């Protein structure tokens with residue numbers, strides 16, 4: 489029996505929710521970490537937590553194997569608030585991968601720290617009023633420079649959106665927002681407005697016609713349409729449209745080709761603030 493801190497003695501914070509998941513559903517989040525935060529993955533001193541892995545831990549297993557290509561010593565911990573799902577996950581455990589019962593107050597070993605937390609399709613099932621407390625609890629054991637990836641996707645993981653939170657100077661700040669379509673199989677007829685179905689709640693409140701979210705999608709849609717003349721396939725259209733969105737409409741984004749080519753529209757702090765109404769304390773802005 490493991491001696492766990494916090495979570496073993498205190499009641500896990502949170503509630504059991506639907507456990508829907510699927511193979512490769514969160515692939516884009518692994519690719520994002522491996523490309524955008526490769527140095528942190530390589531040098532991770534803490535564990536990587538997959539919070540709320542669902543009915544079976546396929547996404548957690550996939551994360552271990554994908555990120556271990558960069559860091560063979562990386563340890564991944566799947567955390568679930570549904571005890572039965574922890575029991576059911578145990579056959580999937582392997583060296584470097586374990587499953588623990590717990591909640592937002594993570595069930596960690598004494599002295600154990602956390603470098604990355606992924607909470608996908610978890611917070612969306614909570615009231616907005618519970619989110620700040622959940623994030624504060626998660627931030628506690630994060631290492632300096634540690635990241636939280638919190639997001640939502642459609643059932644197969646074709647369209648993902650996620651908030652990025654970074655711990656810096658001991659405090660957690662929301663530093664960016666990523667929209668990530670799976671480019672393989674994406675049609676050039678794609679309409680970026682399909683992302684509205686997987687937006688975090690804090691954006692939905694700003695999604696009225698003519699509002700900031702509506703204007704953003706109108707600009708992305710127009711950019712996409714214009715880019716269709718410039719590239720033969722969805723990958724090329726995605727890249728050209730992203731650059732047009734930044735240069736033509738002023739939406740600052742991370743222009744690194746390695747991200748754009750893989751389908752990551754990483755919006756900078758200022759765009760995020762205007763879309764979600766959230767005031768940010770800091771954040772990368774690699775626009776120009």
Ligand SMILES: C[S@@+](CC[C@H](N)C(=O)[O-])C[C@H]1O[C@@H](n2cnc3c(N)ncnc32)[C@H](O)[C@@H]1O
Nearest residue numbers: 502504505507509540541542569591592608609
């Ligand atoms: C919809 S599933 C998401 C599965 C997987 N992350 C995915 O996106 O495919 C949400 C899971 O989060 C779990 N969950 C909800 N709140 C939690 C909490 N506070 N701590 C740990 N797990 C939680 C639920 O029990 C459920 O199994």
